[in-house]
Amino acid sequence: MECMPYRFLLLCCCFHAALFAQSTPLRGRVNVQGGEPAVGAYVLHLRTEAHTHTNELGNFQVDGVVPGDSLRVSYLGYRTATVPAPAAGSELRISLKESFIDLRTITVRPTVAALNVVADIDARLRPVNSSQEVLRRVPGLIIGQHAGGGKAEQIFLRGFDIDHGTDVAVSVEGMPVNMVSHAHGQGYADLHFVIPETIQKIDYGKGPYYAGRGNFATAGYVDFSLKDRLDRSLITAEAGSFNTLRLVGLYDLLDRPQSNAYLATEYTLTDGPFTSSQHFSRLNLMGRYTTELENGSRLSLLASHFSSKWDASGQIPVRAVEQGLIGRFGAIDDTEGGFTSRSNLIGAFVNVVDRSTFVKTTAYYTHYDFELFSNFTFFLEDPVNGDQIRQYEDRELFGFQSELTHDFHAAGGESQLKAGIGLRYDDIDDNQLSRTRNRQDLLQRLQFGDIDETNLFAYAGADFEFGRWLIHPGLRLDQFVFNYVDKLQPTYDRQEQRKAAVSPKFNILYTANDRTQLYLKMGVGFHANDSRVVLDRSAAAILPRALGADLGTIYRPTDRLFLQAALWYLYLEQEFVYVGDAGVVEPSGETRRLGVDLGLRYQFTPWLFADFDLNYALARSIDEPEGASYIPLAPNLTGTGGLNVVHERLTAGLRYRYVHDRPATEDNAIVAEGYLIVDASASYRFGPLTLGLVVENALDTEWKETQFATESRLRNEAAPVEEIHFTPGTSFALRAAASYHF
Template identity: 50%
Template sequence: MKSLSALFFFILSVSIHAQSVNGIVNDGSGKSLSEVLIRDLTSKTHAHTDANGKFTLEGVEVNDSLLITKKGFSPQKIKLASFDFLTISINEKPFLLEEVKISNNLKYLNTISKIDFEIQPISNSQDLLRKVPGLFIGQHAGGGKAEQIFLRGFDCDHGTDINITVDGMPVNMVSHAHGQGYSDLHFVIPETVDNIDFDKGAYFVDKGDFTTAGYVGFNTKNALQNSSISFEGGQFDTFRTVAMFNLLNKENQSAYFAGEYMMTDGYFDAPQNFNRINLFGKYNAKMENGDRLALSVSHFKSQWDASGQIPDRAVNDGTISHYGAIDSNEGGNTDRTNFNLQYDAKIDENTHIKSSAYLSKYDFELYSNFTFFLNDPVNGDQIKQKENRTIVGFQSEYDQKLNHNWRFKFGAGLRNDHNKDVELSHTLNRKTVLEYLSLGTVNQTNLFSYSSLDFTAGKWLVNGGLRLDYFKFGYEDQLSATYTNQTQTKAIVSPKLNFLYTQNDKLNYFLKLGKGFHSNDTRVVVAQKGEKILPETYGADLGINWKPFPRMIVNSAVWYLYLAQEFVYVGDEAVVEPSGKTERKGFDFGFRYQLTNWLFWNTDYTYTHARAIDEPKGNDYLPLAPKNTLMNGISVKDLKGFSGSLRTRFLGDRPANEDNSVVAKGYCITDFSVNYQIRKVSIGVNIDNIFNTKWKETQFLTESRLANETDPVEEIHFTAGTPFNARLILKYTW
């Protein structure tokens, strides 16, 4: 009885004295921080901050010692003086790779992304895409056209086989005037990007159309720590300025505005007369109940002239230089206005609903000449591609942690593209339309839903999911003598199954299996009467993430990808071409090493074997599919005010045709950047191609005819890569 009485009085004493305390954790600028660990060193209880930086710590007493920790921030210990609401501030500390843990996260490349984003500078929108290990880009229209993308043995054109989003809003354009999946990322101001979510393959149910080689999701900052303005000037009459204004930064609200203007004549013989303006504003609010609202508005406008792709023979015989042009009337203009709303609702501690809705208005006009005088010996072969598009869509995801072992997700959404007056025409000097080759209105709708279930048991994580996509394609042919509105519908089911075994915080293994797809152009769909128009892929990844030493991370994978029969709409010719079954297999290797507190080394190598399945051996090469790629960099961060990097990218020789008798030559280019911070002022220098290598950034095997030729010639046509290009950057922050 005495022992029971003592136990009763002990429990009563604890219940009288032990209480809970509420609080919020911010960084040095007042921005709230999520996923902060608060531990009571006395009672051994702990809590984490939510998305709004708030926490509730149970079972504490006055004079208890609390330890506040978060990766990337200096730990702080405080003594609890009362049960009043706590406001705690912790400061960032130098990045240490030894603090990065190998976790049970299927999206392992996000860990690599955070490291690269932390230590490597981003100086332009091209650098954003180059953050994806193994992804290469090429520009072939003066800087205004979307980049050509290469990933995992895919010549993704301008985005056909890679899904790209910004704050959940799609960048890929379906049934685009220039090509399926066209992804122009130039409306993003690089300085506004907070993090990058990416992975390779089609293994995640929330990623749908175009997710074959992989996906990239850019997320913009919710708040600015400071306001800033920068000026950049350099060779080739290049000028760029970026202004970022912190309009509001309170405990539960933030707002900022960013603007960018850029102009350059480029390094080509014919001035590019390029200019671009970007405007971006974002408002973020945190509700008392834990909900979060974000609203962003942006506007982008760009125009340019271009030298296009030039034939080897014209350079070799001295007709034009390596940076010359056959038709200097190429170029174009484009603009895009976006409204994006994101709302995250907190139902309870284990249940959230994440929603987004967007509206985009997009205009595009491009003038190109790939064949010169092949089809029209008198006027030339210049073409115009034009469209006027409106995109609306939304997506919601229900996420519930059922218990310690199970987590369930269900999502659904819609996207509609109304693309008015999609035009391909034969033109003269950008002024006169000689012939309409294609003209019509596209209306395409994608309805989708998905669900996934995570099961965690000990060191194992098993993720299974199923995605359903339904498409309605509509095309009104305006060149038809009578009104015709052709429609087709199609659905596709995409299962996923992933396994992750985390041995400890230094090593895990993964196996990913999944089916993906990309939609075909609506004009293909109606021409093929809905047959074979959602070509599917089947893929598998087997790999590891490993920390052999505290300051080293190695990630590698062997993978396989099968792509089914498809029909491709060639936007430059208004024809439908069949493309057979293909397979790609390869090896990815990534390496991150922190040599000192301020010196970092990163390497990414990929090998790909890409072949057509139904073609005879020796005639089964996939044109322009990369075989060997390597990216290597040394970066300095915060060395007595200095930061910078030396980065090299290598793209090996690759076949330019099916029998590999013509080769697209590879290149090896090194870029350099350095920056020095003096209180509120920083001065920097960026140099592209420091060794002034003469290289071909994009290459195509094309049949063309010059004005003085009687017969056409098929050979490599290319766009020259940048020569040595230096720019000075001044930035003031307040």
């Protein structure tokens, strides 16, 4: 009897040893239909309630799994799967089947990019009805169009009038969209070369908190991933108001287990609502090939071409409409307009080193042309010929980025390291600003030169899990070389300037459970100044720093409700920018912005969903006296939302966007009027055929889409007048669409 306790202890030890021997880490991979990896799928070990998420390759690892255990895998937009653990040493392969969206499948992920789930929800509920809808997918981001789709959109985010991209970094498949030292303005980001139907995923982040994002990523970044493969081929025809016609074709060229290829085309025509026809046309072509190698490595090649041309009525003064000189859709100078084109080559190779390590290398080349004729002041400078200007450039853009991702275990938690290096080189010929007449006669060259700009960078960041805590430090290094040859000088003179930036990041997340997360994000970012400003020696800060912080939460109080809220702060060292329209430098000193973001997604029934985003920002110049410290056109209150129906064959939506009145001048003496616009859409599927209807500005609101406080003079005016000049928002418009899948 005395030996019984020892025998019992020995038996327990043997049992635990046997159990430990069988509980080797279980490795697996989760794919969706078609073989694409499910990135961020939630994997739950039912016995221990331990959980993990799949990485960018769809791979995961769970410890403590023994034969007889089960795993539950959930992923937004796909059926939840419960699978038994395989025999010891075997790898688990799980393929998820698509289903109606269910917010109950959402879990709060312990990752810095946890808010991207909002974009995933919206992508599945809201069809993209136009190229402008692409950027509106980012919560809190508002856009305005100057030329009916000809120019890049004007972007508003977090208290910034970002113009065309000065303080938000935009990229597609890792290729930058923002153009440095652009003829029309720093950071110009024209996304119209992207065919909306080819977009697979939108990755976004607000603030300067992400080591992998560099120049322009102060208010935030937006990155678009395009489809590797097509589920089916597609032909779409759309027709609507203002002689609008749009044709889209997506053709599956190769569909094999390891290789896919497709071709996408888009052609758009419209006259627009303007009195003078816009004669707008746009052509998009894109082809993509993707193949997966035996070890899981992947090669992707993408080629695209985009060209667009248009006439424009420009920004018109309020007084001309109020005096009856022109209508809301009239023009003072209807010889405005332009042409632009962009051809891209992108190659990406994901090299799988092992299950926990891979290296993704992306290389790209772009040839870009831009020509724009504008007249903002009419007869202010030249009462005889008028004030028309021409902006032009011919650009080649080269670059690459190579990023290592390594998953590992530290301090008992899942951790990840990301480190990368890269290069961007812009070769810009004949960057110019000229005074012209009727688009034909050259009156005077104001700016004319060649620009070379190089950006070398390296970065590293890591996620360290300590129980419910995730610590994410990061560091980014950037080196810039600016070169400019002024062709207006009598002798050749190449000017050069160099500058480096160090940008630390630090984020802390506390995930209480799969419903609640608190986070604090802090970081330093920057936006580079135009090369002409830098080399003119007039910029006190070549790479003005941005310092930001976010304190926020993600919360799911019920299975069908998803909430997020953040209190944020952003300080900019100097908003010192080159104004391409005038060829001059407009200095403005230090600024600060303080704001609140609030968003919710709610599922009333299996087929009825609601979304709501409200964003408030207080933007002020630090160096200016009270009453004269407003930042012109900085949005202070914006909101978007709507109802969406996804029911078997029916998809429908009713959406609104709201912008409050905002100051147009530093003293708020001139105010840019706000607006509330309601749009609607519906489509119904009859087998392979889908019929749809889109209603823009359903309430036929008279609104000003873009507004500026500008001093101008009409032909017969004795003195100039400063007031709001605007581009009218579209009136009530209908567009019908028919799509055929095959």
